[in-house]
Amino acid sequence: RDVKDLSMDTGVQQMLVKARNEGIDTAFDRASKMTRCGFGSTGVCCKHCLEGPCRIAPGGKGPQAGICGSNVDTIVARNFLVNITEGAASHAEHAREVAHAILEVAEGKAPYTIQDEEKLKSIAEGLGLVTEGKNINQLAREVAHKALEDFQKQHGTMNWLKLRGQAKSIENWEKLGLLPVNAHLEIAKAMARTVMGGDADPANLLLGAVTMGLVDGFAGLHMSTDLQDVLFGTPRAVKAKYRLGVIREEMVNLSVHGHIPLLAEKVVEWAGKLTDKAKEAGAQGINVVGVCCSGNELLMRKGVPVATNYASQEMPILTGALEAMVVDIQCIMPGIQTVASCYHTEIITTLPYAKIAGATHVEFTTERADEAAREIVMRAINNFKKRDPKKINIPQEVTEAYAGFSVEQIVEALKAVNAVDPLKPLVEAIANGEILGAVALVGCTNPRVKQDSGNVALVKELIKNNVLVVATGCAAHSLGKFGLLSPDGLKYAGDSLRNILTVIGQANGLPALPPALHMGSCVDNSRVADLLTALANYLGVAIKDLPVAGSCPETHHPKALSIGTFFIANGVDVHVGVDPQVSGSALVVNVLTSDKENFPVTTDGLFGGKLIYEEDPVKAAEIILNRIKMKRQALGL
Ligand code: BF8
Ligand code: SF4
Secondary structure, three states, rough: OOOOHHHHHHHHHHHHHHHHOOOOOHHHHHHHHHOOOOOHHHOEEEEEOOOEEEEHHHHOOOOEEOOOOOOOHHHHHHHHHHHHHHHHHHHHHHHHHHHHHHHHHHOOOOOOOOOHHHHHHHHHHHHOOOOOOOHHHHHHHHHHHHHHHOOOOOOOOOHHHHHHHHHHHHHHHHHHHOOOHHHHHHHHHHHHHHHOOOOOOOHHHHHHHHHHHHHHHHHHHHHHHHHHHHHHHOOOOEEEEEOOOOOOOEEEEEEEOOOHHHHHHOOOOOOOOHHHHHHHOOOOEEEEEHHHHHHHHHHHOOOOEEEEOOOHOHHHHHHHOOOEEEEOOOOOOOOOHHHHHHOOOEEEEOOOOOOOOOOEEOOOOOOOOHHHHHHHHHHHHHHHHHOOHHHOOOOOOOEEEEEOOOOHHHHHHHHOOOOOOOHHHHHHHHHHHOOEEEEEEOOOOOOOEEOOOHHHHHHHHHOOOEEEEEEHHHHHHHHHHHOOHHHHHHHOOOHHHHHOOOOOHHHOOOOOOOOOEEEOOOOOOOHHHHHHHHHHHHHHHHHHOOOEEEEEEEOOOOOHHHHHHHHOOOOEEEEOOOOOOOOOHHHHHHHHHOOOOOOOOOOHHHHOEEEOOOOOOHHHHHHHHHHHHHHHHHHHO
C-alpha cells in the first residue's frame, strides 16, 4: 500500500519510505500482509480446552456447537469477557504498582516525594480516614493501605468504587448484583468462569464483563490517576510540541514508552542531572521524548514533547537519531527490537514480567529507581557516539499543542468566568444548546487503520456541530499532531463552541482554549468520569442522563474495550471504529448495541448506554450526535 494510505502523519510517511528503502518491516507492512481470520474476527473460535479449538460455522452450515456443546452465544460472550479481563488486569496492575510505590515512599524506602498533599488529604477524607493530627507520610501510608485493600478484601465492595462512583450509578450496580469485591478476586473469578465447563450463560457472562469494567474503572483508572497525582502532582495547562520533529539531531535522544510514570518521571529527572555527561559525549544535551501513554503522563505534568503514538512507535528508531527507547509495559510492540537491531538504538526493558528477547534489561523497582534511571540515561549517552550519520533522517514537522486539562485545571479555568459557581457557565451553555453535548475521544491508533484519520475526522465533525471534545490516550496524540489541541483548531469548530472556548480562554490570558481538551493518558479516563460525575451531581441527575458519549475510532487494545465497558456501565454510549469481534453472535451484538426498545435485554436498558460500532468516522459522528440529541430531549433541553 502507498504510505499515504497508512498514516496521515507526513513524518511517519517519510519514515515508512525510509524503512522500505532499507528493507525494514514495520507494523504497517505486517498489517497489510496479515489476512483476517473469519472465525477469530467474529469471536466464534473457542480455545478454552484441548478438545478444541472449536469453531462455529457461519450461516448455520456446519458445526453449530463446540464439542462440549457450547453454542455460539456462549463462545462469543466468553471471549468478550476474556478480552475485558485482559484490559482490566493491565490497569489494575498499573494501579497496584503505584499504590505500592506510595506505601514505600511513606515508609522512606523509595526516592520520590509526595507532590500534591492537598489531593492526598482530600482522597483520605473521601476514604473516611481521619486526617487531623497526621503527617503526610502517615496519611500516605493509610491511603496506600486502603488502595491495597482493593486487591485483598473478601467482603463488601472496593474502596475506590465508593470513593469515586456516582451514587446513582452505584445504586444501579448494586441492584443488579454487579459490585466487585476486590480486583484480584474478580480477575481470578473471571478466569475461573471462562474456563472450560464454567459459566455457559451468555447474558451472565456479559454481566460479568460489566463487573470487570468496574474493576478497570475503579481499581485501575481512578486509583492510578489519584495516586499518580498525589505522587507527581495534578496536571495544569502546559504548552508542548508534537510529532517526530521533536527528535533533535544535536541531542542525545531518549524516548520513554509504556504506561506507568514511576519510571518515566525518574528518567526525566536523571536526564536533567546528567546533561554534563551528554556534553562530554559531544551532544548539546539530553532530549527526552514521549511515546504512547508514558508520553501522555510526561506531557501532562512536565510538558515533555511527544514523538508519536501507538501504531508508529517504530518510527522514532528509524530517524537514526534515537539513542535509546526505554519501556515498561502495555502497547509495546516486540517489533521495536527488530527495527532497533538495524540501528544503534538500544531498547531497554525494565519490568521483570515484561521483557523482549534481544533487548537490554535494566530492572526498575521503586527502591532502586535512582540507580536504574541513572543507568538508563547513561546508556543512552554512551550510544550517542555509535550513530551512523548516513542513516540519520529526521522529519522536520512539529506542531504546538496544549495539554494538562485535569478536572482541577478545567474548574480553575472556569473560575475565571464565574468564581463562585464555576460549573454554571458550562452547564448553561449545554442547557441553551450553545454546546450540544460532550464527547471523550479516547484510545488508540491501529496499524490496520489509516493512522490518525479516524480520530481527526470524527473530532472535526463533532466540533463543527458544537460538541465539546475532551481527549485521552493515543487518540489525543492524533489530535495534537493535527492542530486540534491548539486554539488554531477552532477554525473547524461551530460558531457557538468557538465563542465559548474563546471567552473562557481569554478570561485565562490565552487567545482561546483549544477545541479539544487533553485530559491525559488512558488511565486518566478517570478524569473524564470525574468530570461527568461533577456535572451530573450539579444537575442532580444520573451520568446516564447527560448528553455525552465516548468514542474510540482507532481501537486496538483490550484496555480500550474494558474502559468502554466501564463507561457503558455508567450509562455513557461508547463508539468503536474497529470490529470488537463479537459479530458471530446476534444475541451478544443485540445486548451490547441495540436500543432498549428493540431487544428484551440490553446494556441500553440496564445502564442507559450502549456500544456503537461504525468504521466510518463521519457516520459515527452522526450516530453519536443523534444519541446526544435524544438524551437532550429526555432532559427537556
Ligand atoms: O493505554 S491509547 S494504544 S498506549 S491502549 Fe495503547 Fe491505546 Fe495508546 Fe495507552 Ni491506551
Ligand atoms: Fe471446544 Fe468447548 Fe473446549 Fe471451547 S470449551 S474448545 S467449545 S470443547
